[in-house]
Amino acid sequence: MGKSFRSVKNGVSLSTNSKNQDSPIAKQTRAQAQSGEQRFSVRSGYAYELGNTDTFKRITELEIAIGPNPLEGLEKKKLYFALKRVADIAFSVIFFILFWWLYVLVAILVKIDDPKGPVLFKQTRIGKDGKPFKMYKFRSMCVDAEQRLGELKDLNEKTGPVFKIADDPRITKVGRWLRKLSLDELPQFFNVLKGDISIVGPRPALPNEVATYTPYQRQRLAVKPGITCYWQTRRNRDSITFEEWVDLDLLYIKNCNVWADIKLIIQTVGVVMTAQGS
Numbered sequence: 001m002g003k004s005f006r007s008v009k010n011g012v013s014l015s016t017n018s019k020n021q022d023s024p025i026a027k028q029t030r031a032q033a034q035s036g037e038q039r040f041s042v043r044s045g046y047a048y049e050l051g052n053t054d055t056f057k058r059i060t061e062l063e064i065a066i067g068p069n070p071l072e073g074l075e076k077k078k079l080y081f082a083l084k085r086v087a088d089i090a091f092s093v094i095f096f097i098l099f100w101w102l103y104v105l106v107a108i109l110v111k112i113d114d115p116k117g118p119v120l121f122k123q124t125r126i127g128k129d130g131k132p133f134k135m136y137k138f139r140s141m142c143v144d145a146e147q148r149l150g151e152l153k154d155l156n157e158k159t160g161p162v163f164k165i166a167d168d169p170r171i172t173k174v175g176r177w178l179r180k181l182s183l184d185e186l187p188q189f190f191n192v193l194k195g196d197i198s199i200v201g202p203r204p205a206l207p208n209e210v211a212t213y214t215p216y217q218r219q220r221l222a223v224k225p226g227i228t229c230y231w232q233t234r235r236n237r238d239s240i241t242f243e244e245w246v247d248l249d250l251l252y253i254k255n256c257n258v259w260a261d262i263k264l265i266i267q268t269v270g271v272v273m274t275a276q277g278s
Contacts, residue, residue: 062251091192092192103187106138120136123206124207130210138187158241195224197226201224204225233268
């Protein structure tokens with residue numbers, strides 16, 4: 001199957017049009033589909049049958065939808081981004097007015113569960129154009145969570161630079177429920193008001209993750225990160241590979257508009273109401 005390979009904004013071509021080249025994921029999936037081999041792998045980041053031709057089809061269709069330059073035309077959307085900033089501020093203020101009591105309740109629960117640690121967790125993340133900022137969350141892990149990360153590295157279930165395991169021993173009892181209901185993300189509306197992030201946009205990455213990005217992956221830094229995104233609203237988000245995650249972000253960047261943002265916010269409400277967080 002032929003496919004058009006992608007190039008980055010600065011003009012560096014990552015590959016060229018070819019009928020004989022595919023991404024590593026696509027090659028692996030197609031080879032297993034042709035051989036009839038089927039297996040499930042969570043540790044590699046796949047939670048679908050690698051031998052299923054639907055998987056290869058989905059990956060290929062996603063890459064075709066993104067096209068050779070997902071950032072093309074972004075500079076023409078100044079009005080959209082201006083309106084988005086106004087909507088971010090208005091939405092956040094209204095949210096605080098309506099749900100201030102929820103912030104108080106969650107803060108009390110976090111403190112009761114682990115009185116020794118702070119209520120809020122602050123962590124450096126990378127924003128638009130590689131600018132670092134402090135992101136806020138309700139603390140859902142033990143106080144020494146970042147120090148214990150090294151001993152858990154071998155258990156990582158995600159591909160790429162992202163770290164995630166299903167049953168992370170660092171998560172507190174209350175923290176597990178906060179994550180399930182996505183309530184740990186509530187303080188990020190303060191980041192929205194500050195202008196660090198938007199309500200909708202690629203999830204903000206850690207500095208050590210961004211340091212390993214390829215030129216193609218760095219394109220996800222072309223817009224403000226957000227509280228929710230395509231990846232955030234997928235039912236199987238924890239089984240999506242990092243490569244697909246990046247592609248979903250670039251697909252959003254290419255197609256971002258007011259209606260797309262509204263749909264993502266509605267989908268996010270559905271995710272929260274059905275406790276699909278992790």
